Amino acid sequence: MKTFQLEGEAREGLGKKAVRELRKQDLIPAVLYGSSPVAFPYEGKVSKGDKLVELEKNSAVIVTDFTVSNDGVRKLIYTPEIFIVELDIKGNKKVKAILKDIQFHPVTDEILHIDFLEVFDEKPIVVEVPVTLEGHAEGVKAGGKLSLEMRKLKVKAPYAQIPEKLVVNINSLGLGKTIQVGSLQFPGLELMNAKNAVVCAVKLTRAARGAAAAAASK
Structure with a gap:
């Protein structure tokens, strides 16, 4: 995958008033989730903007609250490409992460909040x-008419093994036939979609049906 450089600023004010002030400055509230649970007793240092969020008894995950600018994330969000984000939260930490979730305003499409997930070299991500x-x-x-039914597939692998795109060869795809997830294989990747989900198909058109009927009547 390609990498994307992104800078952020750790933040402490988490209330609605603080969020409104951030948005007036063209800033977006964001959260970084550490992808590995922290076992207690935890002896590490929790930096500015960090907090421990309990998952279960004696286990938690480190969550970092920070902000990014609209201009800083524009090319990361408004693109069909996927990226590993080299995230630099000033005064706090530098990590590799992926986009986990984006919240948009239902009317204006303004970006309201972004979640990031920290990634590690050997740990698989989806x-x-x-x-x-x-x-x-x-x-x-x-x-026939070619139809792409699934523009993206969900894959699981260490981030370094994940390609920028999945190439599916359709040379042998016949009229009225489909290619399903279960028939696809990509080295080092585990496909997480349902095996019977249709990725692409060649659909019968009226002209093709007519030609087939004419051929059958001869």
Whole structure:
């Protein structure tokens, strides 16, 4: 995956009033979740903007509250590409992370909040990767219409093994046929979608049905 450089500022004010003030400055509240639970007793240092959030008895995760600018995240969010984010929270920490969730205003589409998840070299993560179709389907040559049903697939792997896109060859895809998730394999990746989910298909058109009917009547 490509990398994206992003700077943030640790924050302490977490109330609604503080959030309104941040947005007036064109800043977006954000949260970084540490992806590994912390076992107690915890002897590490919790930096400014960090807090421990309990998961279960004697276990918690480190959560960091910070802000990013609208301009800083624009090219990260408004793109079909996926990135590993090299996140620099000034005065706190530098980590690698992925986008976990984005909240938009229901009317204006303004970005209200962003969640990030810290990642590590060997620990698998789950992300959605864009699908690209390659080749010329036999069914299209016969008059069918190619349809991409799933523009992204959910994969699980260490982040260094995750590609920028998943290439699916469709040369042998016949008229009225589909390619399902269960028939696909990519080295080092585990596909998390349902195996019977249709990734792409060549659908019968009226012209193709007519041609098939004419051929059958001869």
